[in-house]
Amino acid sequence: MPTFEYAPGLLPPRAKPSGGGADGDDPLHGELLELNMGPQHPATHGVLRILVELDGETIARIEPEVGYLHRGKEKTCESLGWRKFFVHTDRLDYVQPLMNNVGYALALEKLGGVTVPERGQIIRVLLCELSRIGSHLIYLATTGIDLGAVTMFFFCFKQRETLYDLLDAYTGHRMNNTYVRIGGVYADVDERVQDAIEQWIAQFPAAVDEFEKMLTGNRIWYDRNHGIGAITKEQALAWSLNGPNLRGSGCDFDLRKAQPYSGYERYDFEVAVGTGGDCYDRYLVSIEEMRQSARIVQQCLKLLKETKGGEFLAEDRRYVLPPKDLVRSSMEELIHQFKIVTDMALPKGSAYHGIESSKGELGFFVASDGTSTPLRCHIRAPGLMNVQAIPMVAMGRLFSDMVSLIGSLDFVMGEVDR
Amino acid sequence: MSAPSANALDRVQSGLAALNPKSIAARDGMPAFEIEAEQVREACRLLRDACGFETNTFVTAIDHFPAEPRFELFWQFLSVQHNDRVRLSARVTGAHPHVASIGDLYPGTQYSERECYDMFGVVFDGHTSHAGGLKRLLMPEGYDHFPLRKDFPHQGIEPDKLYNAWFQRRFERHEREHADV
């Protein structure tokens, strides 16, 4: 049975003046200082508020407070209906909008029993992996700024801007694209866009090398990350951590391999696994995941060439809108479209689907009572679990370590608060 | 790796045999069991110790208002070593339901339980966490309602009440302090 350094509900005993020693004479020794960080603080990556009690520089008590971005997504789903909620999934983890679309679509497809055509699956994987790269770029950029490597921000955003342009060319918007639908994706990837992605992804590993040159051997980066915030595998599991945070602790559990979805089993990639579970390991895992994602993207592009002209949206008329030209020419199809848009019902029952997002397992638990009003859509946000782990990891550490810790646990408040 | 849920059903059925759970056919093919609300702690302990489910994925609820029993609670677990999942559910009645907390068995459920309380008003007895007891997670402390209940309107009830009260207090303090100016 795993034992925890930090028992839930029991705050560790407060530091007592030790008497004697250098600090013993200090009249303020042992006196706690309360500090409020956030909700508007650059190092909290959004609107997270953290209350800390400091003993000197050591954290004696810490409590994150979330909810400053709670927009009532789950309630919104019940009001809007299944289809119209797609746009809201983008805004969950807004640094990887398309991946959230995919997770939601997969859950609905499980409930409705829809099969996605092959090309649709390939495009989805392509979008997922591009999103993963984008998300890790944001992690590197923001954590870089927080730890003093401001150049990282410019390096990462240079890459991300190109990524934005690619997605812009494909979907028509830079972020919050909403391009995934039940049964596939909204439109096929244009050949020119494919070429542009190919060009970009060809230079991307070199860019990752550049990041590594900046950070991996960098003394400051190493010292501020190595050995900080170590999580053992047992702790990570007990505290419901997944994704890079679990893999950094040496557990090679990746939903893309373990429970493949969207045809991930046909791609050749490796799962990045750390050893020590500290911030530095999590950083290395992210770096390696970017390289592996680039590999998958390349394979996707190859597969896209092979399946050229294939179906990318299922012909399932229960949930999928009829093609636009038919709607314009036929009355039945128009009525059909109207029916789907206004009251599309999913069969009675419940389904869960979890995907490997860049921060952990992003799951959607959807329940329907057979009518067009959703009964429940619960979003299992990996970010919330990452925030939850902050006290477990930060307790008893130096206050300055908090910055690397918050950065490396990697959460986005849109998803944490929903 | 084994395919998910290949043997989870048998494992859980033999592990939880003492509690005699009711197996449910879920639409996603995941092994799902319905148990009595009083058995939750025991069932989760067995899942952890006898069936090898190390991780809790979520704790949540569904409000079946106005039907009774009103709330259906869900606990979903993942086993990394066996690579499969299981979902437990239990029904509780009434508008102010209570159920036992499993925060000490699975520390990762602390926030999920707080969220469930915040959104549905389901009280998890014995909940302990670093925040000290069962508190609201997402809505501000002091909010009167539970937003995800079906009888709560989407656009809310007095959403700005707390802000207005705060602003009024602040304004009055400002007036007092600058009364002489």
Place this chain on the structure above:
Amino acid sequence: MGSLKPVDEATTQEGFLATRVDELINWGRKNSLWPMPLGLSCCGIELMAMIGPKFDLARFGAEAARFSPRQCDLMVVAGTLTWKMAEAARVIYDQMPDPKWVIAMGVCSSSGGMYDSYSVVQGVDMILPVDVYVPGCPPRPDAVIDAIIKLQRKIEREQPLKARLSGANLDHGIGSKAFVRAPNHSVPTRGSHAVLPPGELAP
């Protein structure tokens, strides 16, 4: 006005610049806006992109983003403002020294946008005075740069000296009654949910 004296020979020799004090002040203000990025959600990411290498806000003299409100005069509300966060946003606004301007970036901060829900402020102008609204979800960085140019135009038209001399109350801060709102408790319903009087819901 008796202190005005004619330009003498020596000054004409050295050269001088004739301007109005208002224009001088406005010129200084508009070209050195210090934004306070209140990055609340998705729009905050676009705000970062705007400061980043491609869009490069520095070209418009507004790149000195500070995370301390006391050093800033332009607040960019980028993202969804919730009622829980509203208190913090208002405190931040009050901490900024006058003169100060606000840009509401994105439909969320302009009008609540797609979040017609129980926890979202339906437009930051419910709690703060806003100068420029930028639609879009998220607005492209170009649009926000356009908003900054519009704000600069607006600053050009201001008359700081006159306002100062006339003794008008320019205070947008805590002392201003303008934003103590009347309680708005009769919210309409939507969807399948019915409103029950609060008494019947509360525990």
